[in-house]
Amino acid sequence: MDVQVRLACAEDREAVLNFCQHTWENESDHIHLVWDEWLAEPQGRLFVAVVNDVPVGIARVFMVSDSEGWWEGLRVARAYRGQGIARILDSQIEQFLRESNIRISRCQVNSRDKVMLGMMTRRNRKIVAHYIPHKTTPISTVKSPSGSTFTQVNDRDFTCAWELVKSPDFYGENNCFYVSPGAKWQELKIELFKNLIERGLVWGIKQSDRLVALAIQSSLETDKEVFCLGYIRGTKESLPILLLELRHLAFQKKYSSIGGFFPTCELLLNYLEKGEFWKSYTGVFSLFQWDNFSG
Ligand SMILES: CC(C)(COP(=O)(O)OP(=O)(O)OC[C@H]1O[C@@H](n2cnc3c(N)ncnc32)[C@H](O)[C@@H]1OP(=O)(O)O)[C@@H](O)C(=O)NCCC(=O)NCCS
Known part of the structure; x- marks a missing residue:
C-alpha cells in the first residue's frame, strides 16, 4: 500500500470528518469542532495520510513555544488500521519537528488506550506526570x-x-x-x-x-x-x-x-x-x- 503524508487542506474536510464519525465505538469525536481552527492556526501543522489520493489518517502538531511541540488528533480510518499508517504519521511529524528545530515533544494518552500506550513505550517515550x-x-x-x-x-x-x-x-x-x-x-x-x-x-x-x-x-x-x-x-x-x-x-x-x-x-x-x-x-x-x- 502506497501511503503519502502531506499537509492537510480545506478539500480534505469531508473525507476526514466522515471517517472521524467512527473513531470510537461509544463516544463521539470532536475533530469536526476543531477542523477549521486547526487548519487556520499558523503555529499548528495538520498532516494527512492519503492512499490513492484519499485521506485515511490525520495527526496534528502545535508549536506551543519555539522549543516545544504538542501532538494531538491522531486518527486512522477504521478500514486502514493496523497497517502502519499511524507509524508513518508519527515518523513524519518527528522529522518535521527536527527540521523545525523543536526539541521537546509532548502528548497525553488515556490510561485505557492500550494501543497508544504500547506505541509510546516501544519508542521509549517517558511519562512525566498524570492528570485527571x-x-x-x-x-x-x-x-x-x-x-x-x-x-x-x-x-x-x-x-x-x-x-x-x-x-x-x-x-x-x-x-x-x-x-x-x-x-x-x-x-x-x-x-x-x-x-x-x-x-x-x-x-x-x-x-x-x-x-x-x-x-x-x-x-x-x-x-x-x-x-x-x-x-x-x-x-x-x-x-x-x-x-x-x-x-x-x-x-x-x-x-x-x-x-x-x-x-x-x-x-x-x-x-x-x-x-x-x-x-x-x-x-x-x-x-x-x-x-x-x-x-
Ligand atoms: C490508535 C490509531 C491511531 C492507530 O493507528 P494505526 O494506523 O492502526 O496504527 P499502526 O498500524 O501504524 O500501528 C502503530 C503501532 O501500534 C500498534 N498497534 C496498532 N493497532 C494495534 C492493536 N489493535 N493492538 C495493539 N497494538 C496495535 C502497532 O503494532 C504499531 O506498533 P509499532 O509502530 O510500535 O511497531 C488508530 O487505531 C485510531 O485511529 N484509533 C482511534 C483514535 C485514537 O485512539 N487516537 C489516539 C489517541 S488520541
Missing part, C-alpha cells in the same frame, strides 16, 4: 475566611507569584506545566507566566498581603462555556478557598461550568473532591515527553 479532568458548577455566593482576599494577580505581584510557582513547598509536587488553551501542555516558563499575568489570566489568594495560592485560566477549543483552569498551586489552607472563589468567579463571568486537568496529587485531588469537583472523564491521562533529537 475534573469539573463542577459555578456558585452564586462565596464567603471566604476573614484575612483571605481573592485577587487578580497583576504586574506588581509578579515576583512573589513566580516564587510561589517555583517553591517546592506547595503540595510537594513538581507541577511545572501549564495546560494552555485547547488542552496543550507546555512548560510554565517565566516569560509565559509574565504574559499570562499581563493578560489578566492569573488569579490568587492573598493572606496578610502575601500571595499564598494561584490559578491560571485557560480555555477549551470545543466548549467555550467552561471556565477552564490550566494551573493551580498554593498552601494547604488556601487551596480550598481558591477553588471556591474560582467557582464564584466563573458564576460572575457567566460560564456554565468550571473545570480542567489536574495533576494526580493526593492533596489536590482531596480538595477537589471536598470542593465538589467531580471526575469528568474516566481514567487517568498520562503526559508523555521526549526529545526529538535523541534516539
Whole structure:
C-alpha cells in the first residue's frame, strides 16, 4: 500500500470528518469542532495520510513555544488500521519537528488506550506526570475566611507569584506545566507566566498581603462555556478557598461550568473532591515527553 503524508487542506474536510464519525465505538469525536481552527492556526501543522489520493489518517502538531511541540488528533480510518499508517504519521511529524528545530515533544494518552500506550513505550517515550479532568458548577455566593482576599494577580505581584510557582513547598509536587488553551501542555516558563499575568489570566489568594495560592485560566477549543483552569498551586489552607472563589468567579463571568486537568496529587485531588469537583472523564491521562533529537 502506497501511503503519502502531506499537509492537510480545506478539500480534505469531508473525507476526514466522515471517517472521524467512527473513531470510537461509544463516544463521539470532536475533530469536526476543531477542523477549521486547526487548519487556520499558523503555529499548528495538520498532516494527512492519503492512499490513492484519499485521506485515511490525520495527526496534528502545535508549536506551543519555539522549543516545544504538542501532538494531538491522531486518527486512522477504521478500514486502514493496523497497517502502519499511524507509524508513518508519527515518523513524519518527528522529522518535521527536527527540521523545525523543536526539541521537546509532548502528548497525553488515556490510561485505557492500550494501543497508544504500547506505541509510546516501544519508542521509549517517558511519562512525566498524570492528570485527571475534573469539573463542577459555578456558585452564586462565596464567603471566604476573614484575612483571605481573592485577587487578580497583576504586574506588581509578579515576583512573589513566580516564587510561589517555583517553591517546592506547595503540595510537594513538581507541577511545572501549564495546560494552555485547547488542552496543550507546555512548560510554565517565566516569560509565559509574565504574559499570562499581563493578560489578566492569573488569579490568587492573598493572606496578610502575601500571595499564598494561584490559578491560571485557560480555555477549551470545543466548549467555550467552561471556565477552564490550566494551573493551580498554593498552601494547604488556601487551596480550598481558591477553588471556591474560582467557582464564584466563573458564576460572575457567566460560564456554565468550571473545570480542567489536574495533576494526580493526593492533596489536590482531596480538595477537589471536598470542593465538589467531580471526575469528568474516566481514567487517568498520562503526559508523555521526549526529545526529538535523541534516539
Ligand atoms: C490508535 C490509531 C491511531 C492507530 O493507528 P494505526 O494506523 O492502526 O496504527 P499502526 O498500524 O501504524 O500501528 C502503530 C503501532 O501500534 C500498534 N498497534 C496498532 N493497532 C494495534 C492493536 N489493535 N493492538 C495493539 N497494538 C496495535 C502497532 O503494532 C504499531 O506498533 P509499532 O509502530 O510500535 O511497531 C488508530 O487505531 C485510531 O485511529 N484509533 C482511534 C483514535 C485514537 O485512539 N487516537 C489516539 C489517541 S488520541
